[in-house]
Amino acid sequence: MTSPAELLPAAAESDHLDLVFAALSDPIRRSILARLDGNDLLVSELAAAYAISMQAVSRHIQVLVHAGLITQTRSGRVSHCSLEAGPIAEAAVWINRYSKYWNAQFQTLADELLAIEARRDKK
Numbered sequence: 001m002t003s004p005a006e007l008l009p010a011a012a013e014s015d016h017l018d019l020v021f022a023a024l025s026d027p028i029r030r031s032i033l034a035r036l037d038g039n040d041l042l043v044s045e046l047a048a049a050y051a052i053s054m055q056a057v058s059r060h061i062q063v064l065v066h067a068g069l070i071t072q073t074r075s076g077r078v079s080h081c082s083l084e085a086g087p088i089a090e091a092a093v094w095i096n097r098y099s100k101y102w103n104a105q106f107q108t109l110a111d112e113l114l115a116i117e118a119r120r121d122k123k
Contacts, residue, residue, distance in 0.1 A: 016068070017094055020087045023067035028052070029060050036070060036083040043072075043079045 023029055032046055047057040061081060064070045068087045073080050 016087070017091060019067040020069065020091050023063050023069055024088075024091070026060065026063075028057075029064055029069075032057075032060060032064060032081075033069060033083060033088075036081060038083075040080050040082040043081060046081060 024033075028050060031049070035041065035046060035049065043058060043061060044054070046061070047054045050057055061070065061072060065072050069084055070081050071084055073082075
């Protein structure tokens with residue numbers, strides 16, 4: 001099965017990841033995503049959790065919508081938000097490409113710690 005990221009040209013994929021990472025860079029937006037995990041919530045329900053204005057929460061929501069991380073549906077004056085996990089998975093795939101480097105660094109650290117412990121035991 002082809003992922004949405006595989007269907008995008010490289011530049012478009014990069015632009016989309018830029019939007020996702022920019023959206024995830026803010027702690028309030030990450031908190032909004034966490035609150036939407038498994039829940040569809042009204043904008044007013046989301047806003048109630050923060051000591052900022054409804055307008056500020058709405059701006060955060062629009063950043064998340066623009067990045068494709070949430071969908072917002074309106075019925076009159078009522079607006080529901082729901083989580084869209086696909087872009088998070090795409091970002092995780094991108095990050096995981098580099099895990100081989102982290103794993104190598106962790107192995108080097110583990111080896112060094114074992115060597116330090118072995119030297120200490122010889123004393």
